[in-house]
Amino acid sequence: MVSLSDRISKVDDENTELNLDGLQKPDLALLSAKADVITELSLNACKINNLSSLPKMSGLFKLQLNDNSLSDISELAAKCPGLMELSVSGNKKIASIDQLKPLAELKTLLKIELEGCDIAEDKDYRKPVFAAIATLSNVDGFDKRGIEIPDDDDEDEEEEEESEEEESGGGGLAALYNADLPSEDEEDGDYDSNEEPEGSDGEEDEDEIIQPSEGNDEGAGSSGLSSGPPPKRARTVSDDSD
Template sequence: MEMKKRVSLALKSRSPAEVVELVVENCRSSDGEVEGLTDEYTNLESLCMMNVGISSLSKLPSLPKLQKLEVSDNSISGGLDVLVEKCPNLTYLNLSGNKIKEMSSIKPLQNLKNLKGLDLVGCDVTSPDDFRDNAFELLPQITYLDGFDREDNEVPDSENDDDDDDDDEEAGPPDDDDDEEEDGSEGEVGLSYLMKEGIQDEEDDGDYVEEDEEEDEEEDEDGAAVTGEKRKRDAEDEGDDDDDDDE
């Protein structure tokens, strides 16, 4: 498929100004130049033109918001100064698998002040043993070269981080139904507890009533015994009085 047609299909009924990310890969440029892109892509932030058969970036339109550019597996050998003019805000540039042979070819990238990551894997320029040291010295603003920093620490896997964020978004907020069920369970437990407390109080009150009744009965029995004893004594006293009268 021709590159120009591939770009048109990638629009998907959108206007160029609405496109933020554009992937155009595994197609063919008719003359080795960028085709199908225009200055109308004013909001484009990410552009992938992998394996499209380009050997030059001279016809790349002005893309002031472009931050990520991937042009791996092409035939680019130089002319990178155009990126400084057309894409001044680039933070990542992938030139892997191109025909860059000399350090002088990447020197124009010094003027991309926001450039943090650069990939040149598979380019002849990376062959010398001291390439990494020289590249970091030539481009002091970059943090990662071919996926590793100056101390050979691997670049963080931002894609995995993005996946985690997506999972969190898909997971969504806690289910209100679950909260309601939990609240309901707590309510039932609380109600059961109160009912048990009430039953226990009634049982305790019953115990107190029974104890009070037993105490009252004991008091009644004691009172009756005392009364009976008094009546017996009174009768005896009366008998004594009668005997005295007879004498």
């Protein structure tokens, strides 16, 4: 198992997130070595019952303390003055609005998660929380008007899916335009594959059968068919000419 010291040692200017989830009763004082570097800290399910040993972390803007045994979080205002997101879900001992009021000293806090705390058992618990901490815009995924706020992770996943579709050619404007491009036949004019060629009467033309003439006319070939145009019809003189 990776020790607390090993995890802290991996934090640097490029890797500013520290995840200590599940590490039982960690010595928070050791965080002082990287206190100015850490921007996101996760301490979920660590059996923490107080924050007295947490050093001042001026650069910390996101803190997760879910599923611990905390009842007093008033020290966070002084120790994490730049905190923007706080999650204390599952700390059942947080049961009253008075326990949250000290967070009003934070001038940057925008989001708080309280699900699983006793205070969240009240149907309308969000209203007094918003009233106590004026800077808040999100309490357990809802704004002050009671309108649900989309989760950032869901939006990121949607953007990634759209990006993958565009890269694979499966979506985006390119696919739309390609679907509407006319074929070469269509460019020459509206073409209907069922339309008969020009000059056709629309019915299948039967092969023309030439019947042989009776007898052996002059000029007829061996097949009995005339080899040239028919002779001109002799002009008939009318009886009126007498």
